[in-house]
Amino acid sequence: MKHPVYPKNTDETHLFNELRKRVNQRVQEIPENRDRYIRIKAVILPIVYFGSYFLAVFNGDKPWLYIACYIMMGLTLVLIYLNLIHEAAHNNIYKTKKYNKWLLRLFDLIGANSYIWQKRHIVSHHAYPNVDGWDTDMEQSGPIKIFPHVEAKGVQKYQDKYFIFAYPFYLFNWMLVRDFRDFFDKRRVIYKAHGESPAAEKVKMILYKLFYLFYQIAVPVLFMKVSFGLAFGAWVLEIFVASIFALFVLLPLHPLPDNEYPLPDENNNLPYSWLRHQLEVTNDLSNNNWFIRHILGNFNFHIAHHLFPNYSYVYYNEITDEIENFACENGFVYKRFPILTALGKHYQLLKYNAHNVPLKYVFEELDS
Numbered sequence: 001m002k003h004p005v006y007p008k009n010t011d012e013t014h015l016f017n018e019l020r021k022r023v024n025q026r027v028q029e030i031p032e033n034r035d036r037y038i039r040i041k042a043v044i045l046p047i048v049y050f051g052s053y054f055l056a057v058f059n060g061d062k063p064w065l066y067i068a069c070y071i072m073m074g075l076t077l078v079l080i081y082l083n084l085i086h087e088a089a090h091n092n093i094y095k096t097k098k099y100n101k102w103l104l105r106l107f108d109l110i111g112a113n114s115y116i117w118q119k120r121h122i123v124s125h126h127a128y129p130n131v132d133g134w135d136t137d138m139e140q141s142g143p144i145k146i147f148p149h150v151e152a153k154g155v156q157k158y159q160d161k162y163f164i165f166a167y168p169f170y171l172f173n174w175m176l177v178r179d180f181r182d183f184f185d186k187r188r189v190i191y192k193a194h195g196e197s198p199a200a201e202k203v204k205m206i207l208y209k210l211f212y213l214f215y216q217i218a219v220p221v222l223f224m225k226v227s228f229g230l231a232f233g234a235w236v237l238e239i240f241v242a243s244i245f246a247l248f249v250l251l252p253l254h255p256l257p258d259n260e261y262p263l264p265d266e267n268n269n270l271p272y273s274w275l276r277h278q279l280e281v282t283n284d285l286s287n288n289n290w291f292i293r294h295i296l297g298n299f300n301f302h303i304a305h306h307l308f309p310n311y312s313y314v315y316y317n318e319i320t321d322e323i324e325n326f327a328c329e330n331g332f333v334y335k336r337f338p339i340l341t342a343l344g345k346h347y348q349l350l351k352y353n354a355h356n357v358p359l360k361y362v363f364e365e366l367d368s
Contacts, residue, residue, distance in 0.1 A: 004131055124194070252343055257348050
């Protein structure tokens, strides 16, 4: 199937080249090599995750400690994704791609699949963010409707009421359903964007999933005399916590009523240039503190990531300064909201979509 095409805009291409020069110069002026902090995390975070696991299984006679350790694993799982997996997929941690690929394999050990996720993220999401039928992160399926131009059907008409019960199952769906569908279902977005995956990767995916469930649930029961109820319940709680934490970070950045959802025309041409598209479909968060910058991987500066994915998040503070000034100088949109406001806007999007409210009316309301 033909991929969507960004229209060529010579003026905006020149503007982006100028922005890139400004960003490169700004980063080069930073005296310290901040990338080393991510490499330190590449050691610490896996130790915390697997250390929590071993502390749990060797203390199966202490249920509350066991549960607390699994909750810590759930929180650390998301931190590993934000700080390590996401950056390794863009080869931003080590200078050698091979080392980044090795680190990316950590994703397989904690329940996801590194191969198919990297394809989703690079080939689909970064290439066509917020484009229906091409952005795997916004793929339209199941009980939640994200794209405003798609008519709400069935239970989707009530999504603003039950989403709070559906979202905690986010990572269960990712680990146990979505990965399998993306490997084997030819109707999925990733198949259109990437084609069929190699058989070896399919086999590896299944084996890693089995190993993950084996060490998470079976090992404590079979070898450490942990009751099945405690082992299974702690694992479920781990993924519930990780799902809520992950969505708290991911939802405020793209699926808001303030962002656009561009549709290709009859010739598969998108309405905006690549530069303008990224600014129209993405927003930043105004929250900016030590915890967000150093623990949560600077997820608040998401526009910088989409425009300059070759830079690690440790430079996004300065890069965002340049982007904001550039947007103001050249008449580009730049959106930034407090995180609680952004989460509230996501709820508004679910409500608008449940009732099939066209976004053009929403934008008129926002402007007024």
